[in-house]
Amino acid sequence: MDYLFSPQQNEHVCVQVESSPVWEIILGITGYTHRNMRHTFDLDEQWTTKQEDIPNSLIERLTHIEKTNFWYGLLMVQNELSATSVQDFSNQLVQIPTNKLYEILLPYHSREKDIARVTIAHTNNQPSLFHDYAKNFHNHLFLEEYIHHLARYSHEELRHLFISVVDEWFNWIRTQEEWEKWTHALSLEEKRQRLVDQMSTVEEVKRITRGIHYQPEPSIWTIKLIPHVSYRPWILEQRTHDTKLFFYPLHEEYLLEHGTPSMQLIRGHKALGDELRLKLLYHLVQGSHSLQELSTHFHISKTTLHHQLSLLKAAKFIHVEKGIYSANPAEITHFSSRLSQYLGEEE
Numbered sequence: 001m002d003y004l005f006s007p008q009q010n011e012h013v014c015v016q017v018e019s020s021p022v023w024e025i026i027l028g029i030t031g032y033t034h035r036n037m038r039h040t041f042d043l044d045e046q047w048t049t050k051q052e053d054i055p056n057s058l059i060e061r062l063t064h065i066e067k068t069n070f071w072y073g074l075l076m077v078q079n080e081l082s083a084t085s086v087q088d089f090s091n092q093l094v095q096i097p098t099n100k101l102y103e104i105l106l107p108y109h110s111r112e113k114d115i116a117r118v119t120i121a122h123t124n125n126q127p128s129l130f131h132d133y134a135k136n137f138h139n140h141l142f143l144e145e146y147i148h149h150l151a152r153y154s155h156e157e158l159r160h161l162f163i164s165v166v167d168e169w170f171n172w173i174r175t176q177e178e179w180e181k182w183t184h185a186l187s188l189e190e191k192r193q194r195l196v197d198q199m200s201t202v203e204e205v206k207r208i209t210r211g212i213h214y215q216p217e218p219s220i221w222t223i224k225l226i227p228h229v230s231y232r233p234w235i236l237e238q239r240t241h242d243t244k245l246f247f248y249p250l251h252e253e254y255l256l257e258h259g260t261p262s263m264q265l266i267r268g269h270k271a272l273g274d275e276l277r278l279k280l281l282y283h284l285v286q287g288s289h290s291l292q293e294l295s296t297h298f299h300i301s302k303t304t305l306h307h308q309l310s311l312l313k314a315a316k317f318i319h320v321e322k323g324i325y326s327a328n329p330a331e332i333t334h335f336s337s338r339l340s341q342y343l344g345e346e347e
Helices: 021-032 044-049 056-068 071-081 086-095 098-105 111-122 127-137 143-152 155-173 179-192 201-209 263-272 275-286 291-298 302-314 329-346
Strands: 014-017 222-228 236-239 243-249 318-321 324-327
Touching: 014 201, 021 056, 021 071, 021 086, 021 155, 021 179, 021 222, 056 071, 056 143, 056 155, 071 086, 071 098, 071 143, 071 155, 071 236, 071 243, 086 155, 098 111, 098 155, 111 127, 127 143, 179 222, 201 222, 201 243, 263 275, 263 302, 263 329, 275 291, 275 302, 275 324, 275 329, 291 302, 302 318
Parallel strands: 014 222, 222 243
Antiparallel strands: 236 243, 318 324
């Protein structure tokens, strides 16, 4: 049997590195309002020390963001706008049609549920539909409550809150002496990573982010890699109906002066500078365990253990997968060599 073959151009996933002061502002807001994990952030001490300098109006808006998880909405809006400045963010946000705004803000669940998501966005004056859609995220850490809160706010209130909190955070953070250094370093990273091999998606994601293992997903056609300082040391992962977002920590080579220890070195010593955390690490080196197993073994509450384990995880001495904590022997070994290297450079 003969086939008539008419070739068409193949489509490929597009990988791009995107950075702007707006992304850094929103990630700063996201990190600051992540109360449960903030103690593990590189900037937590700075935020705490300088909290008295933050205007009361900004504190009030940040509290609002924390309560509602609207930091997620800020990320989704900036993903859509790719605004390059605070003024650009404001100008574009006020022009988005209401139905489009809710389509951006409502989280993607699955292909099966996406018609419902779009329909709700276009009939956005029916809170009951929002509450029904939220049930799809019943087991999610924050999205169910986020959607319930969306139903309680008008689009005017959302626009005003988003524009105000971004503007006020910017006006505060730009007075910090590191701000210009950060934005320059982020811009440099974007320029350095401008040339991306679009035929090697998995390899390029790992190379640029220095370690993220991306597994291709159906319906994802764009992968945005967004470097950051404010959310260090964590990687933040989100998605829309067609875009995967990886927020990866800017490498310290951009930020350190000679003789300054890296935050990874500092985090490591902080993690090891406690008897309980050393015992936890020793126990996990012997074998992997769940939080319940560790709680039973050490006779300590899960809440306390989670706090201690988060510090070990921030130092990359351990990792967790599907609720099971395991040691990271390679990182433990590398930590010793990094310390020797640093001390050698000081001599």
